[in-house]
Amino acid sequence: MWHFFPENYMFSYQVQRALTQSLYGGGETNEVLDTASKIEVGNLESFHKEWLAQGRRSLSEANQALDEGRTISARAAFLRAANYLRTSEFFLLPTDGRKFPTYQSSVAAFQKGAALLPTPPRRVEVPFEGSTLPGYYAEAPGGAGGPLMILFGGLDSTAEEFFFGPAQLLNERGISLLMLDGPGQGGALRLHHLHHRFDYEVAGTAALDWALANLPMDPQRIGIMAVSMGGYMAARIAAFEPRFKVCAIWGAVYDYHEIWANRPDTHPLATILQHIVGVDNMKDAREKLSHYNLRGVAEKISMPTYILHGEDDRQNPVSHAYRTFNDLTCPRTLNVVPASSPGSAHCQIDGFTRTFPMYDWIQKTL
Template identity: 60%
Template structure:
């Protein structure tokens, strides 16, 4: 993976991540490099300030384009602004009062863009344990009773971010997409304090039930997919919800406790982890994570399952993918991008084309 900041991996990774999303409208390369050039490596406040500034500047361009009736340009510009605000919010600690404000700016910009799309997504709200899970339904235009993928992100990720890549890669393969902020993610966490949970099959089943009751989709052609920490969520969901036709794991997580066991207490995402599991310190967080394991669970997965993982993943070691694969007893596929190749970083962000075989496979599973 390319390191813009040789002395700071996490900052470099986030830059590579948004550059990858730029292929799908989530940024413009030179705007991203402009923002990156203002950041002092390791300085989280400068990271926020620079990306927030970039977001504000691009948002102003979007507003001007819309006012002048240049709606195609406005749509594209709102999308970039939305993702820049997501970056600005990323490392902000949950106690920072600006975090939800920045998050809200990004969501608003995304929804302004969505309203200008040729086929705007449907905003959805799924009742769940007295609250709601919200997200977006991107339907393949003109399709009736077609296949669907239900998708979650990872850690505290946002539904809006999953537009940049999965939407295009699935819709153009004839598969509609339901993107959700599950427990511990996006609106569910930031606005409703809905904490993450080890039994992610419960919200996944709620999403499945809601989809077949409210969307024009084929209940026998619904897949589950998730990315990063979502690799655990997707696997857990498929293990206990056997109506899923296929399971796509975009970076496997076999044991999330092991992922965090050797990370320092002051890891850049420690405060976020504590927040999503609802504890005060890392000792308590690690104790919570002992439940987040696929040991003695993997073999319950019955549907065909595909794992895609980077061989040089510094966030979730490739051994986690191998452990998951080895214990699968269903029809299974493993795609490891070699460590000496682009695309070998976490979630293939350093070359998103390396995840295309997973989407091709999902097409084969759900559209045949």
Template identity: 35%
Template structure:
């Protein structure tokens, strides 16, 4: 009698050079889980809740992903409302911040035309708004005038620690990150160091894409310029100290803006990309993020998205940058390190004041955008920016939390 071969047991979760890898047979889902797990460090979740959700998620099953993240999001959102009713402001804020990030995770794998996508995004924003409304000073939920009567959704948050006229960091996400996640990547650290922040959904991101149908564009100095126009009309902004940061694909956006928008005093690529078309030219519909890429680029196929991406290059652009430029990149980034070295060497060769910081396996934070340790990434970026802006951190007040 022939024996039926035993099915190999799935490889258990493990710690890898790029951080915790939950499901070895589902790379992209594990990557997104690692992202949510890391953001617990910055208030974007609770470790136990995140692993509780993971224990009920089936790899390659996007419905289970949506269900379990939604479950813990709703639990925290509801508890936040209960706590504020009892005047427990800090607990309510903590709950709402976790809920916002859990709703962001819950939304991630839904198809662009799934009605739950916008509904879940709305819930993410609503939880964020409740959190932001309790900050001191109270944050502002704003719309930056853009083009053709449309606007860019944003959060403007002043530091309680920075005086009357403050320097400002304009922060944008990338292919799949948006303003509500940027708190865990740049926003919190900037406020702690005496800077205001403008967390923005640019074209191809967040509410700009989901509500206004604004797909991405290669000349990101245009939307960033609109943000600067808006900031310059405010009396509480130091016009001479406005910087931009962009994470992941936003690393290209920030570099493009830093090179082409002369009003910027500093630029940070949180993950650097030299040429999007070159990177994607061999990608097809089987790519794990194909659906999202097509949505962001307004394309019907990966081939069309790749063609649209032709002008998304720093070649012939980066040499125009006049401000200090930081490139921070994970040493075990899913995108590799060759591209970031190309960006840095080109910048230096053309006289740009560029600094490259590769994070290592030993120190952690070696994943794409330091998703395995976003605290390290935030500290490195914002300390660099504080130094560029001449902020003496020994003169700042330090508050717990």
């Protein structure tokens, strides 16, 4: 992975994230690089301040274009603003009074921009244990009655950001997408205070039942996928919900407790982990993660399963992909992007074109 900040992997990763999502409307390359150039490396306050400033500039551009009736330009600027504001919220502590308002502004900008699309994604609320899982349904052109994928994110993602890549890549292959904030994610966490859980099949089944009852899709062509930490979640859902017809693991996680056992309490993502599982210290967080593994689980998956992983993944080692693949007893495909090539980093954030074979496989299999 190319590093904008050679001495700071996590800051560089977020820059790459925005650059890659820019290909699908989630930014503009030179705006991203200009913003990054103003950040004091390692300074979380500087990170927040500069991304927030760029988000507000893009938001002002969007509002001015909208006032003048230039709706296409307004749409593009709203969507860029949404992703910049999401990035600015990323490292804010859960106790920081700016975190929730920044999240809200990101979602509002996304929804204003999405509403100006020729075919806007539909906002949805999936009932879940007395609350709801918020998200969006992006129907493929002519996709009514066709295949559907349900997508959950990972440790730190939001449903909105999956418009910038997955929704478009699936839709152009004739596959509709239901992208959701599950427990511990996005609005499910920030709005409804639903924390992450190891038995993610409960959320997967709720999403599937709602889709079958409410969306115009073919029940014989529905799949599950998830990214990053979601590599554990997708596998867990597939293992205990055999009604899914395919499973796509975008970044494998065989044992999430093991991953965090090798990280210090001061890891940049530690506060995010504590927030999503609903504790205030790493000892309790690691205890929660003791159940997050695929031993005795992966072999229960019955539907065709695709694993995509980068050999240079510094967050979830490639060994997790091999271990998950070797435990599978279903039809299986493993795609490891070779080291030192674009797409070899965590979840192909450094080269989204390396995800295309996964989407092609989904299209062919469904």
